[in-house]
Amino acid sequence: MQQEHLTRKDKIRNEKNINEADKAFLCLYLFTSLPKSFMIKSDGTNNESLFNVNYTHVKGERTMTATKGLEGIVAAASSISSIIDGVLTYRGIDIDDLAANATFEEVAYLLWYGKLPNRSELDGLQKQLDQFAAVPQGVLDQIKLYPKDTNSMAALRTAVSSLALYDASANDMSLEANQLKAIKLQAQLPTVIAAYARIREGKEPVAPKQGVSIAYNFLYMLTGNEPAEVAVKALDQALVLHADHELNASTFAARVTVATLSDIYSGVTSAIGALKGPLHGGANEAVMVMLEEIGSAANVESFINNALANKHKIMGFGHRVYKNGDPRAKHLQKMSRELGKLTGNMELYEMSVKIEELVTGQKGLKPNVDFYSASVYTTLEIPRDLFTPIFAISRVSGWSAHILEQYQDNRLIRPRADYVGPVNAKYIPIEQR
Numbered sequence: 352m353q354q355e356h357l358t359r360k361d362k363i364r365n366e367k368n369i370n371e372a373d374k375a376f377l378c379l380y381l382f383t384s385l386p387k388s389f390m391i392k393s394d395g396t397n398n399e400s401l402f403n404v405n406y407t408h409v410k411g412e413r414t415m416t417a418t419k420g421l422e423g424i425v426a427a428a429s430s431i432s433s434i435i436d437g438v439l440t441y442r443g444i445d446i447d448d449l450a451a452n453a454t455f456e457e458v459a460y461l462l463w464y465g466k467l468p469n470r471s472e473l474d475g476l477q478k479q480l481d482q483f484a485a486v487p488q489g490v491l492d493q494i495k496l497y498p499k500d501t502n503s504m505a506a507l508r509t510a511v512s513s514l515a516l517y518d519a520s521a522n523d524m525s526l527e528a529n530q531l532k533a534i535k536l537q538a539q540l541p542t543v544i545a546a547y548a549r550i551r552e553g554k555e556p557v558a559p560k561q562g563v564s565i566a567y568n569f570l571y572m573l574t575g576n577e578p579a580e581v582a583v584k585a586l587d588q589a590l591v592l593h594a595d596h597e598l599n600a601s602t603f604a605a606r607v608t609v610a611t612l613s614d615i616y617s618g619v620t621s622a623i624g625a626l627k628g629p630l631h632g633g634a635n636e637a638v639m640v641m642l643e644e645i646g647s648a649a650n651v652e653s654f655i656n657n658a659l660a661n662k663h664k665i666m667g668f669g670h671r672v673y674k675n676g677d678p679r680a681k682h683l684q685k686m687s688r689e690l691g692k693l694t695g696n697m698e699l700y701e702m703s704v705k706i707e708e709l710v711t712g713q714k715g716l717k718p719n720v721d722f723y724s725a726s727v728y729t730t731l732e733i734p735r736d737l738f739t740p741i742f743a744i745s746r747v748s749g750w751s752a753h754i755l756e757q758y759q760d761n762r763l764i765r766p767r768a769d770y771v772g773p774v775n776a777k778y779i780p781i782e783q784r
């Protein structure tokens with residue numbers, strides 16, 4: 352076995368380009384055979400740097416130079432979603448195909464079970480979602496006690512953590528129990544968010560409806576009214592587009608948490624905390640803050656020129672992995688345009704297009720998934736601070752699929768730090784400091 356590893360490793364080392372199978376192999380090889388936090392580049396090019404780890408010696412112990420932000424580090428093998436040459440797939444199916452044809456429930460099933468559901472499997476999932484969608488009264492009572500100005504993602508993080516307290520199977524680590532908890536979380540997140548949004552306005556939560564899609568139910572529970580078909584369709588497609596994204600920061604956080612063999616609620620709570628930040632999921636709300644600050648299409652040019660000249664980040668642009676554009680953004684752009692036309696208000700869409708022209712023209716940065724989702728959700732009359740919670744409604748499918756995958760072949764995730772602090776320091780008694 353060791354010989355086989357070495358032969359393949361040497362083959363890869365000598366090639367100019369390595370393929371995905373080789374990359375996956377290398378990842379496994381490196382994690383099982385070499386010093387455990389060995390680094391490789393993930394850009395597909397083989398070169399000396401593939402094996403070029405900068406070692407330093409601290410007290411005889413070999414440590415490595417850190418890669419800031421873990422850029423290019425392959426930290427897990429996964430069969431859930433892939434980004435290869437700028438193409439995103441869920442279980443091998445192109446996101447463009449799924450965005451055009453799949454419902455969010457089909458996608459969630461695909462992520463959890465590795466295949467598209469047949470009719471009876473999809474019906475079975477719908478029954479389970481119906482069964483679990485109601486949230487324990489204890490959780491609703493707690494939400495009523497949250498300060499009215501609580502940050503929406505902080506509220507979601509706390510509520511999801513407390514869902515565990517009402518689930519007798521929270522610490523059951525069997526595969527069956529964890530699969531069921533994944534469905535439970537998927538069913539309950541929309542209910543929690545809609546309830547929170549109503550409670551803070553002094554309204555009673557609306558109970559979930561049975562036999563309808565997650566997109567429909569969320570809009571229904573939020574407003575108490577039957578949502579328009581076009582709104583349900585747009586939200587459903589947005590949920591499809593946000594469902595999973597390989598080892599993004601929140602999914603990685605979830606995997607790190609459960610790799611200690613902690614429970615699925617802890618993993619999802621960690622993930623919500625990571626998604627909240629404006630460099631990740633929180634960017635969709637930050638885009639809307641920017642659009643509101645700009646105010647109208649006439650102000651776009653001066654605002655963007657000024658922001659770029661002052662080296663401010665433009666929210667919703669740039670991406671760690673996609674350098675030639677996020678394949679999800681074009682779907683959201685189209686949705687933004689169509690919803691604008693339907694509602695007869697193209698202002699946000701036109702502002703967004705103008706921003707894109709300027710930022711791409713001047714910086715070469717392309718919009719990511721968060722950019723056009725801001726105008727889409729606003730046109731759907733969703734409050735700005737629910738954009739990131741909506742991301743979580745979708746991404747909990749991916750988080751839980753990754754958590755299940757992590758449990759299947761678990762190893763504690765514990766990298767090393769490159770120590771750059773003082774050495775040979777001595778304790779100084781307090782009276783001498």
Ligand SMILES: CC(=O)SCCNC(=O)CCNC(=O)[C@H](O)C(C)(C)COP(=O)(O)OP(=O)(O)OC[C@H]1O[C@@H](n2cnc3c(N)ncnc32)[C@H](O)[C@@H]1OP(=O)(O)O
Nearest residue numbers: 629630631632634663664665666667668669670671719721
């Ligand atoms: C669902 C998601 O999480 S998608 C990402 C959502 N986040 C955002 O939209 C926030 C805005 N974007 C960003 O902050 C970044 O592009 C990130 C966090 C997404 C990726 O960050 P990194 O891979 O670390 O790229 P990094 O921040 O090093 O950027 C490289 C260069 O591009 C610049 N840059 C990157 N993004 C932007 C941006 N949105 N606006 C202006 N400049 C930018 C950086 O300032 C940096 O310039 P420099 O080399 O002159 O210093």
Ligand SMILES: O=C([O-])CC(=O)C(=O)O
Nearest residue numbers: 595596598599600671720
């Ligand atoms: O992958 C990332 O770094 C961020 C992202 O686009 C996502 O989570 O959808």
